[in-house]
Amino acid sequence: PEQPKARPWPITPMNGEPPLTLFRHKQMVELPAGVEVDRFGDGSGNLVYAAGTPFAERSLVPSWVNRPYRVYRLRRQVEVLTGVAVPWFEQPGGGTAYLLPKSVEDMLADGVLVEVANQEAPSH
Numbered sequence: 001p002e003q004p005k006a007r008p009w010p011i012t013p014m015n016g017e018p019p020l021t022l023f024r025h026k027q028m029v030e031l032p033a034g035v036e037v038d039r040f041g042d043g044s045g046n047l048v049y050a051a052g053t054p055f056a057e058r059s060l061v062p063s064w065v066n067r068p069y070r071v072y073r074l075r076r077q078v079e080v081l082t083g084v085a086v087p088w089f090e091q092p093g094g095g096t097a098y099l100l101p102k103s104v105e106d107m108l109a110d111g112v113l114v115e116v117a118n119q120e121a122p123s124h
Contacts, residue, residue: 011081011099017047022059023083023097033076036116037098041067043105048072050096055124057095059088069121072104072113 009026013019020026031037036051041064049058051071080100085093100107107113 009081011046011079011101013099014044014046014103017045017099018060018088020083022086022088024086026081026083028079029082031074031078031080031098033074035074036071037074037113038069038071038119038122039104040064040069040121043070043108044103046100046103048098048100048104050098051119052122053095054122056091057085057093058097059085059091059093059095062089062091065121065124069119071116071119072108073116075112075114078107078112 009020010028037048038051038053039045039048040055040058040060055065078100080098082096082098085095085097087093102110104113108115
């Protein structure tokens, strides 16, 4: 019998974001309004993490720690693709990642996200 084809995820990383292979336990979930997420980098991407996740648990390119750090709060419920960062770049991983259906910029423009001011980046 033919193997069933893996259904493509309805949300995928935007250009410049880590590939889906760097996340395990992927699933679609509804994030409720009020949840806070964060990001190292500008608003052009769609990868965010549970707010306050230590940098090493994100398994991002090490130099990204120098990117601007921002925290966002969901103003309404959003369906996202969530996964757990695998160990990469000699970092342990384990952080909870969320891929948004659009870029952070677009989600801010749509009023789905609002920036939480004056947040300090988590420890490395």
